[in-house]
Amino acid sequence: MKKGLLTSLAVLLLVVGIPIAAWVLESSRPESGRTARSAAQGVLSPVARFLEWTARMPRALEYVVTSGKVREENAANREEIARVRAENAVLREAIAKYQRLAPPLALAEINAWKVIEADVVAREGRPWTRSVVINRGAGAGVEAGDPVLHRDGLAGLVVRVTPWTATVQMLSDPRTAIGAVTLPSRAPGIVTGKGESGVLELTPRDPKSPPHPGQRVITSGTWNSLYPRGLEIGEVGALKRNQFGQTVGEVRPFVRFEDVEEVLVLKTGTKARPGAVETPAGESTAPTPESEDRSTSSGATVAPLAKAAAPTPEDTPTTASKAARR
């Protein structure tokens, strides 16, 4: 019994006493045992590092095995990033283009016009002709005589159509003549191109009521005009006398014809349609193909078209109007 008790005490002393003694010794003399522990750490560290390295081996082996696949994925990712960036640039350009065309698109929607969006692909500028070629033609529904709108105002008139392209005679072409009114006086007149890019000329219908500088000029849109009413043309600048002694106004067009990149071709329904009857409110009672197809190429939804009319000499793009004006 005593022997058992003594053995227990010895074990307790060994298990508890020696650690306590070492703890006390370490607390009182921190440098004691540092050398031995450093030596042990020096021995054990390589072992630990080796074990740690071997523990990483499976991942390394996995990388070696899958590196080819990773490279392929990287290449695919790079291609994907490049594609997305290109798409992003295209979409940004599309958004910018839509923002540029938003005002004329809104105008077309308000007036229930069908519109065809087009880009300029070629242009010609000589004093005797100012025209551009657009990338929409008869295949897209463009017809000769359709007015062409730019974001800043009226740009010109389609004069020739092929299946894929159309030629637009700009306002500045000397053969262009448009019925117009000045605002706010609403004095009627004729705007003609002068062959120069930034200058048009307004000849008032009544010589006694000449235009005034600063007045805005819009299309008059008489009942049989090629151009609808209210399209902005420009602003009256200096006044001068023409060769007949009449006071005419120089008109600074809102559209800079050199900068025209994209345009809207208006389908205003001004072509003569047999059987169409106009109500006093200007609404056509006859069904039209345009009224059945209310969607536009740009996605805008429009109402049925209104007017039915034939071209008038006032608005024709030919030299006949020039002669008539004289």
Place this chain on the structure above:
Amino acid sequence: MPPMLWQAPNKPKGSRGIAVTLLGLIAALMMDTVVAPRLLAGWTGFRFLPAAVVLAGMWRGKWRGLWAGWVGAFLETCLSAEPVGLAMLRLGVAGFAAGFFKGILDLRVPWLTVLLLMVLLALEDLAGGIAAWFVLDVPLSLNVWGILATALAAGGFLGWAGREPKTLR
């Protein structure tokens, strides 16, 4: 020095000459109406098509210069609203007049070519301007900068194309 395309011993004959002229006219038209306006913010002052007609006249003579002018007029009016008759008038005059200087390219004097180009391009511009003044009441004007730029560019191209080839020594 080997003779160049337009020089006497090496001139393309027959259908090859026609093909070279036609391709030159089309390239010049594209430069005038598509490439230059796109690169130069819508500026349409270059006159490479009339320059090509003038060079065709200098190269092939009066009558072929006239034909080149008329073909060029047809091509140009395909991409503009200009009356074809007016274009035929001015380009035909330029091509025909250039024919009086047939053989001038064989001299290989670039400044002379540039000078003649300027004169003949001015003639073409004036011919069109006078006709438009009569018919369309357009004020007479001369596209000085366009003519100058076109003549210098075309002369520079001819000088570059006719330069002495480098040889290995």
